[in-house]
Amino acid sequence: MTIPSIPAIHATALVKSFGDVRAVSGVDLTVQPGEIVAFLGPNGAGKTTTIDMMLGLTPPDGGDVKVFGLSPRAAISRGLVSAVLQTGGLLKDLTVRETLDLTASLFADTRPVAEVLDRAGITDIATRRVGLCSGGQQQRLRFAMALLSDPGLLILDEPTTGMDVEGRRAFWNAIRADADRGRTVLFATHYLDEADEYADRIVLMSRGTIVADGATAEIKNLVSGRIVRATLPDADASELSALPSVDDVSVQGDRVTLHTSDSDALARHLLTYTAARDIEITSQNLESVFLALTSEGVSA
Structure with missing residues (x-):
């Protein structure tokens, strides 16, 4: 994994509306390589829409976003960024290993399937059909799929949904090990204890704007008493x-x-x-x- 020296994410004045609803209103965000950033906010705060713009899944109405200096789609095509989303992207009749083999065939160069199975903690279910996997196991499979291209940036949207406590702990241990190797991680979660324990930095959105941004200790000091x-x-x-x-x-x-x-x-x-x-x-x-x-x- 080669980590570029330019910002992993550089978003300026991002704006996105859906009809009369302003989902994102002037978001500025820069994430440096190697950071683990928790992206927090209540439902409807604009987190998922902002993530979709970072991934090139939806175009901004205003502003701009660059991933390692490239457009999101260009960064993805070069294998610089991967995402673990909450739903979709899995064929229920394939086994876990077949799913990874199929995904690997889409890239010119990938990590070995056996390696990503191990790093995601799902080697023991490699021959299980995806449709028979629990929700937590399917999320770990999505994580393994994201690791195949060995991306410099990993974007996670509610990655531990459906996992039990032990599964969540094992998942975050794997994420921390990846970050220690230089990978940048941005994750959205409703589990505030995950943000508190695993993030280097917290970005908090409300009503389409960023209302707080800093280290966990700094964020806690924003409210007195x-x-x-x-x-x-x-x-x-x-x-x-x-x-x-x-x-x-x-x-x-x-x-x-x-x-x-x-x-x-x-x-x-x-x-x-x-x-x-x-x-x-x-x-x-x-x-x-x-x-x-x-x-x-x-x-x-």
Whole structure:
């Protein structure tokens, strides 16, 4: 795998509308070779449309996108970029190995089928018909297909959909090993723990625009305050909400979760004036930042 020194992705002022709906509105994004970037956002944020423009599947109404300095279609034709999408692209009557053999025949030069089977963790199901594979196994097959051309850029759209916890962990270990070899990875996911654990950088979209872009720690710092959790039987959410510095309260059984700008004062109150126990104080997590930035339209 030869990694060009120019940006893996360079998108400027991307715009895309469908009828009266503006799906993407002025997106600027540059991804450098070797980065692992999580592309996050709620449903309808414009993530998939942006990815489709990066892959040349849909033309932008305005702006431009280059992949290793080339148009997306040119980059794909040269084997510089591959994608793992959520659906499609599989013939149910072929076996896993036959599917990879067929895909390999479309390229002038590919990695050995046995190698990509191993790297995707599906060697043991190589003779199984695709139609008999689980959803998670089919996603791993798509991953193996994407690896055949040994691309410099791998774009993943919800890649672990249908995988169990063990399968997701094994999949991301394989992705990390590839990134360590210099491959660039951009992935969209609804599993925020995946973004938190595996991404070098997080790009957050909302309402067709990028509202946050930075390292995971930087993104978490965009929302101030801390989270206090405690065991408090018969908790009164309205009373807790009325406390100074408390911004949000969630009650699930005997457990309460409070978002606060003064965790020390809140902890003292809970210990002094209530029956609270098992008190935990943590910084904002990626989920709370995600909700704050996408629900309020905060830009950073």
